Amino acid sequence: MSYPLRDDIYSNDVPQEPIRAGFGRGLVKAGEEDESVVALCADLTESTQMHLFKEKFPERFVEVGIAEQNLVTVASGMAHAGKIPFTSSYAAFSPGRNWEQIRTTATLNEQPVKIVGSHAGVSVGPDGATHQMLEDIALMRVLPNMVVIAPGDSVEAEKATRALAQNGQPSYLRLAREKTPIFSTEDAPFEIGKAYVLREGSDVSLFGTGTMTYQLLIAAKYLEQRGINAEVVHVPTIKPLDTETLLVSARKTGRVVTAEEAQAAGGFGSAVSEFLSEVLPMPIKRIGINDRFGESGAPAELLEYFRLTGDAIADDVLAFTENMPRYHQE
Amino acid sequence: MLEEAGSGHSAGPLGLADIFAALYFDIMEIRPEEPDWDERDVFFLSNGHVVPVQYAAMAEAGYFDKTELSTLRKFGSRLQGHPERIKLPGIEATSGPLGSGLSQASGYAYTLKYLDKNPQRFVYVVMGDGELNEGNIWEAAMFAGKYKLGQLIAFVDRNNIQIDGATEDIMPLEDLRGKWESFGWHVLEIDGHNIESIIDAASQARAVTHRPTVVISHTIPGKGVDFMEYNYKWHGMPPNAEQAKEALEDLRTLGGKITHEGAGV
Numbered sequence: 001m002s003y004p005l006r007d008d009i010y011s012n013d014v015p016q017e018p019i020r021a022g023f024g025r026g027l028v029k030a031g032e033e034d035e036s037v038v039a040l041c042a043d044l045t046e047s048t049q050m051h052l053f054k055e056k057f058p059e060r061f062v063e064v065g066i067a068e069q070n071l072v073t074v075a076s077g078m079a080h081a082g083k084i085p086f087t088s089s090y091a092a093f094s095p096g097r098n099w100e101q102i103r104t105t106a107t108l109n110e111q112p113v114k115i116v117g118s119h120a121g122v123s124v125g126p127d128g129a130t131h132q133m134l135e136d137i138a139l140m141r142v143l144p145n146m147v148v149i150a151p152g153d154s155v156e157a158e159k160a161t162r163a164l165a166q167n168g169q170p171s172y173l174r175l176a177r178e179k180t181p182i183f184s185t186e187d188a189p190f191e192i193g194k195a196y197v198l199r200e201g202s203d204v205s206l207f208g209t210g211t212m213t214y215q216l217l218i219a220a221k222y223l224e225q226r227g228i229n230a231e232v233v234h235v236p237t238i239k240p241l242d243t244e245t246l247l248v249s250a251r252k253t254g255r256v257v258t259a260e261e262a263q264a265a266g267g268f269g270s271a272v273s274e275f276l277s278e279v280l281p282m283p284i285k286r287i288g289i290n291d292r293f294g295e296s297g298a299p300a301e302l303l304e305y306f307r308l309t310g311d312a313i314a315d316d317v318l319a320f321t322e323n324m325p326r327y328h329q330e
Numbered sequence: 331m332l333e334e335a336g337s338g339h340s341a342g343p344l345g346l347a348d349i350f351a352a353l354y355f356d357i358m359e360i361r362p363e364e365p366d367w368d369e370r371d372v373f374f375l376s377n378g379h380v381v382p383v384q385y386a387a388m389a390e391a392g393y394f395d396k397t398e399l400s401t402l403r404k405f406g407s408r409l410q411g412h413p414e415r416i417k418l419p420g421i422e423a424t425s426g427p428l429g430s431g432l433s434q435a436s437g438y439a440y441t442l443k444y445l446d447k448n449p450q451r452f453v454y455v456v457m458g459d460g461e462l463n464e465g466n467i468w469e470a471a472m473f474a475g476k477y478k479l480g481q482l483i484a485f486v487d488r489n490n491i492q493i494d495g496a497t498e499d500i501m502p503l504e505d506l507r508g509k510w511e512s513f514g515w516h517v518l519e520i521d522g523h524n525i526e527s528i529i530d531a532a533s534q535a536r537a538v539t540h541r542p543t544v545v546i547s548h549t550i551p552g553k554g555v556d557f558m559e560y561n562y563k564w565h566g567m568p569p570n571a572e573q574a575k576e577a578l579e580d581l582r583t584l585g586g587k588i589t590h591e592g593a594g595v
Contacts, residue, residue, distance in 0.1 A: 038445065062440065065476075070469035073430045077374075077437025080423060083445065085437075100427055101466070105434060109424040110416050 003196045003234075004185045009217060016179040019211070020118045022154030023175055024049025026161025027086060028056050037165050038078060040064050040087045042071045048088035048118040048175070068094040069101050075113045076105035084112055084165055091117025091133035091174065099139055106170040107145045114164055115140070118175040120150075121211060121261035122294040122302045125178065132294035137209075138266030140172040141239045147171040147192060148239040150210035150260070150268070153182045156236060159190035167192055174210060176261070178299040181214045195242035197249065201231035204321050205249040205256045206313075209235045209268045212259035212287070215303075218310025219317060226314070228321060238268050243275055250280055254326035257285045257317050261308060264288030282327035285320045287313060331382050333574035335403035338411065341551035341564040342458065343383035345489045345522070349547060350387040352528040353454060362392040365420040371451055372422050372438055376431020376467075377458035377487070378412040379566075384421075385409050393420040429464025431455055432484060436474045439482040439542070452536060455484040460492025463501045468513070475514025480539040483532060487522065489551040491562035510544045522547030554581045 008014050031037045031053055039053045040062040054061040062078075064071045068089055075085035087094060095102055095115050106113040117136050124132045141148045147169050151157035157175065164171045189196065198213070199220055208216040213234040220230040233249050235242065250256050256276065258269035269286030276282060289306060303309050307316065332338045354360070358371040375384055382402060389396045394408070401407035408418040412426030423434050435455040442448050461467065474482050488506070490497050497503055510517045516538045520527040528547070535543035551565070552558025555577040558569075569577055582588070 059444065064473060065469075067469035067473070069429070069466040070433050070436075070473055073433030073466065073470070074437035074440065074473060076423070076430075077434035077439075078441050078445075079437075080372075080434065081438045081441035081446070083441055101430055101433075104424060104427050105430050108414070108416075 003189070003198050004187045005183055005198055006185055009181065009183045009214070010221060014181045016181050017154040018177060018179050019151055019154050019157045020049045020175040020177065022151065022157030023116060023161050023173065024052040026158035027053045029158070030162045030165035031057050031060065033162065034084065034165055036082060036084045038062065038083045038085050040071055040075050040085055042066055042068050042089040042094065044089055044118070047090070048116060050088050068098045072098050072101045072113055072115065073105050076109060076111045079111035079113050084114070086114040086116055088116040088118060090131060091120040091136045092131050095136055095139055095172065096133055102170070103143055107143045110145060110170070112168050112170060114171050114173065116173045116175065119177040120174045121176055122289065122306055122308070123176055123178040123211065123261060123299040125299040125302060126296050128296040129293035134263045134289050134294065135266070136172070136174060137238055137260065137262045137268055138270070141271060145170055146239065147237070148174070149192065149237050150174040151236050152208070152210060152213040152234050153180060153184055155182055155184045155186065156188070156190055160236065163190065163192050176211050180211050183214050183217060190236065193237050193240045193242055195233050195235040195237070195245040197231065197245065198234050199230070199232040201229040202253060203229045203255070204317060205231045205233060205253045206259065206317065207233045207235050207246060207256060207272055208259045209238055211261050212308065215308060215310045215313055216259055219313040222311055222314035223317060226318060228318065230317065235268065238271055241271055241275060246272065246275070247280065250276055250282060255283055255321060255324060257287060257320060259287040259308070259313060262288055264290050280327065283320070283324035285316070287316060331386070331399050331402045332568035333571055334400050335568060338382060338403060338568045339379045339566050340568055341491065341558055341561070342377070342380040342487065342489065344555060344558065345549035345551045345553045346380055346383045346456065346487055347553065348523045348525055349456065349485055349487070349528055350383050352525050352532070354387040354391045356529050357532040358454060360391070362388070362420070365393060369451060372435070372453045374423050374431045374435040374438070374453065374455045375413060375425055376455055377428060377461045378425035380458070381413045384413065388420055428458070428461040429466035432457060432467055432470040433473070435482055435484070436470050436479060439474070439479040440477055442481055443477070443479060449481065449539070452481050452483060455482070457484060457486050459486055459488045459490065459497050459503060460500070462486065462503055471510065471513040471515065474542040478514070478540050479542045482542040483535040484542065484544045486544060486546050487549055488546050489549045491551050491565055493562070493565050495562050506546060514541060516541040516543040517546065518543060519546045520548070522549035523553060554585070556580050556585060
């Protein structure tokens with residue numbers, strides 16, 4: 001059973017949409033499916049696409065104002081009163097500013113508060129480094145009880161939002177501002193905790209999360225032209241990691257590259273490295289932002305500068321495969 | 331409890347004993363044998379470090395056996411150094427890091443008012459005065475004021491001390507009444523050791539349906555123990571065995587006003 005990718009992903013006409021748009025639609029559906037779902041926002045209702053929910057369910061929408069600490073703690077109280085609260089802001093502010101409140105009142109307190117961080121990654125663009133959140137994956141995944149999801153496109157974001165409404169756990173949903181290509185289809189599976197093999201290969205495993213999965217599909221195409229048969233695995237759930245799927249792929253190819261639009265330290269690549277180093281130590285290359293902040297620029301320009309585009313990734317993967325021995329069992 | 335635990339906070343819990351007695355034995359509609367009772371009033375402790383007094387009140391009320399009090403802060407105990415909801419039924423929220431309890435209580439009160447449309451239940455909070463240094467408190471104060479959360483009733487333990495010294499030296503809070511009023515709150519000021527005043531304040535607060543109420547409760551830190559009263563050094567310290575004995579004697583004799591025989595010591 002192969003993953004149903006769109007058949008036009010390599011065409012210039014592949015449809016594009018911001019991942020946050022899928023969240024906006026998914027939240028309305030989650031609200032229709034369960035009347036306990038409520039939404040709280042910190043003065044960024046349209047930016048985070050919560051306005052769709054607000055229009056549909058005005059009585060279940062709470063404007064908290066520019067107060068991210070209050071945003072999650074009020075949500076924690078609402079969760080205790082039996083609601084399923086989704087909170088949204090820019091990722092730089094939530095979970096950027098209110099990490100301790102999330103730690104104590106959501107995760108240690110085991111309340112199913114949903115933290116939705118929009119505008120993550122350098123592709124935020126002109127707003128610059130202050131607003132380009134790169135450390136959120138690291139911040140969220142170290143918290144016990146926390147689920148961490150970075151959907152690959154808007155279609156998947158919609159499914160992820162509906163699933164998070166029903167998982168009963170504190171959860172972080174990472175969204176992006178800019179339009180990105182849609183690679184999945186309505187029929188594509190999404191389950192919290194599952195990774196999906198999008199393209200089978202034998203020479204190297206490319207594990208991607210969020211916006212980087214599409215770039216890995218492009219990279220795999222370039223690599224094919226250069227004689228490298230890359231396997232692409234989409235990992236929307238960073239925590240809990242689908243170790244089974246990742247291990248099967250890593251064992252098959254013997255070399256792993258991870259990609260995320262976030263700090264390479266502490267994030268998704270680190271999670272994969274931590275896991276594989278204990279069960280199947282092998283060369284791993286982590287692609288991401290390397291210990292620096294972003295800066296202003298056009299989104300495409302920044303992705304190119306930080307070598308987060310398919311062609312640049314292909315070059316880096318090629319260099320890695322040329323220099324690194326493949327893991328062999330025994 | 332604290333002497334046995336070997337660490338913890340002494341002054342705050344003693345100063346709050348009267349407020350907790352009033353809350354657990356008069357003010358709140360609760361069922362200790364059914365901590366999750368649907369129609370209960372809800373209590374959020376915002377300054378989690380004073381939790382020994384809450385544990386004592388809960389044990390007295392029948393949430394758990396009093397013998398468990400001696401496990402405070404020990405490995406495997408349900409009575410964690412700072413309260414944890416998951417560990418002990420009857421604790422409504424995990425707290426300790428200051429400033430978040432008022433927000434959680436506001437979220438609960440918002441749900442009762444606007445979503446459940448249930449005016450019968452009330453949400454009580456206890457906060458420290460030093461805790462009011464936290465910005466999160468004022469975010470919550472604005473929120474509760476905006477949404478006119480009349481079912482929210484907060485007690486501020488105005489004991490004038492925090493770890494580093496007097497509150498007015500560390501970070502002045504006055505005009506405290508004016509601050510809360512300007513945020514849209516109904517403000518009451520009481521002697522936090524007068525049980526009747528505490529109960530009266532709560533019933534007055536319940537009658538104010540269009541605004542949240544804060545009860546600024548003037549208390550004496552370390553109340554009832556001569557060598558602890560008003561001394562900020564006892565904020566974050568437990569007594570040793572000798573001091574504990576002296577403290578209990580003080581408390582049981584009302585500072586010597588009752589003879590040992592009479593107090594049954």
